[in-house]
Amino acid sequence: MCGIVAYVGPKDAAPILLEGLQRLEYRGYDSAGLAVVNAKGLKTRKVKGRVADLAAAVPARFKGTVGIGHTRWATHGAPSDVNAHPHLDHEGRIAVVHNGIIENADELRRRLEADGVVFQSETDTETLAHLIALMAKEAESLEEAVRKALAGVVGTYGIAVVDAQRPGEIVVARNGSPIVLGIGEKEMFVASDVAALIRYTRQVVHLEDGELAVLTADGFHTFTSDARETAKEPFTVDWDAGHYDNGGYEHYLLKEISEQPDTVARTLRGRIDDRFHIAHLGGLNMDARETRSFRRVKIIGCGSAYYSGQIGAQLIEELARMPADAEPASEFRYRGPVVEPDTLYVTISQSGETYDTLAAVQELKRKGGRVLGIVNTVGSAIARETDGGIYLHAGPEVSVASTKAFTSTAVAFALLALHLGRVRDLSPADGRRVCEGLRRLPEQIKEILTLEEQIRELAIKYADAPGMMFVGRVRGYPVAREGAQKLKEISYVHAEAYPASELKHGPLALISPELPTVAVVPDDELLDKNLTTLGEIRARHGRILMVGHRTSEAADDCVVVPKNENELDPILLTIPLQLFAYHAAVALGRDVDKPRNLAKSVTVE
Ligand code: F6R
DSSP: OOEEEEEESSSOHHHHHHHHHHHHGGGOOSEEEEEEEETTEEEEEEEESOHHHHHHHSOSOOOOSEEEEEEEOOSSSOSOTTTSSOEEOTTSOEEEEEESOBTTHHHHHHHHHHTTOOOOSSOSHHHHHHHHHHHHTTOSSHHHHHHHHHHTOOBOEEEEEEETTEEEEEEEEEEBSOOEEEEOSSOEEEESSGGGTTTTOSEEEEOOTTEEEEEETTEEEEEETTSOEEOOOOEEOSOOGGGGSOTTOSSHHHHHHHTHHHHHHHHHTTOEETTTTEEOOGGGOOOHHHHHHOOEEEEEEOHHHHHHHHHHHHHHHHHHOOOEEEEEHHHHTTSOOOOOTTEEEEEEESSSOOHHHHHHHHHHHHTTOEEEEEESSTTOHHHHHSSEEEEOOOOOOOSSSOSHHHHHHHHHHHHHHHHHHHTTTOOHHHHHHHHHHHHHHHHHHHHHHTTHHHHHHHHHHHTTSSEEEEEEOTTHHHHHHHHHHHHHHHHOOEEEEEEGGGGGGTGGGGOSTTSOEEEEEOSSTTHHHHHHHHHHHHHTTOOEEEEESSOOTTSSEEEEOOOOOTTTHHHHHHHHHHHHHHHHHHHTTOOTTSOTTOOSSOOOO
16 A cells, blocks of 8 residues: 655655655555655656665655655556656645545546646646645645645545745645654654654654644644644654564565464463453453443454454354454445444454544444454554554564464454453353463464475465365354465465355355365364365365364365364464465465555555
């Protein structure tokens, strides 16, 4: 997804902007550009392609101590040099970089064209450059010009703006798309993601929706859209630049899969109480009485976050005996949901910036819902807007496909289910069983990681199939969905997940030697039913890779993982499927960390 960086200070801006853009590459993009301001005016360079192509296009004498940069993920207009940001007004005075979507861009464009403005690009962003330039003619400051221009804009944005006539400052604004200010020594940074700032400073300020900021080398001021000054407290990011290194692994994805013994341990750290067999979740900001007042749980997230929410719903129903279900945030917010006071809403987001999930949080809050966030990125929009929650502490996830955040989210749900259960009917003995199971997870994940070579060989064996079916029952079904999701997004092999119980109601027609099945078969009370399903697939000459706790003659190949408690097994069963997808993608020569058409955090609708 699009990325923004900006710099104002004593140094040359271009190398800092290029470095920042490189740090944002993992989010996905198709073109890149930057603009710097010096006493002679604005200079820009934009290219379709990689940040490395942009760096090659920037001449040595590209001087300026103020600048803005951008990686673009095309929405309005195809990827091209011209459509890349920054966009300038026709006099070349104002330059703008923008994340988000301007919904009334067509109308604004028509109005500006009627006034004689000639557009260069097909983008919605260019309207902003012209509008701000128009306002700048009358305004006393760039901040005033930006504020007035934005008053007529409908849509979402995170923007950074420079003015050739005011070479010492940058104005930024946020509405639905993240903007983070980084505070340095006599220098200021801006980015849409802390990843781009972390090399320079860990002191950051997040803008809220409807907020603007003016940055100079000496500091910053923040304002509301009606020009009232706001007071912001910087906070210290606890991730450092080292967290963003690939640690010697060939791909971030493999690094992040391999980190899971540690990341799961971090999610658990300090949260298990062995005396009362409960979970300490102070961040929920709820006392026992309020916790008991909820009758059901609704879980909301997108993509893999939603699938981890399905694992969460199952855990809550089993351990807390409360009705719980998960739903894609993108669907939830548009179907006019009935928001009830006795429902606990739990939203999930690794990035904490996914637009659909954030919008669902806002809709829930408008309707008086009690909303928690299970979030990885500290200080992100969803973390700020929810009433409380659980941080994953999994460290930054760089690869586009989510792995360690998925397992940590499932672990966080196990803690939440334990917490909800122990203030209701869950017995101390069952609480202890779950606590002990949770403690075993990091070591068991290490054991699963030792199966990598076997899984690599299986991935190579199955990778040439035109498609794969993934099946699982009840606890195994979200695992199958996540397995299919990982495979399709990084290897581009078509993968479809079905509840094993549903095969007979349609998809069995697809089974043939050409469509292998990955079956998630835990040793639980549904084992026999699952083995019967494998028999049905075999009878149709389907090949089967079984992932479970034992081998079976019903399957062609088996990956056997350590057994934990039934409720916690889905967490472990996910890991072989991550490795399977990773090695299938490598075998097929895919760009594992940056799969086509996908972005790390989806900050637009
Ligand atoms: C899949 C994947 C996506 C994200 C989804 C939500 O591997 O990464 O499906 O899970 O876009 O992202 P977050 O968790 O940042 O809200």
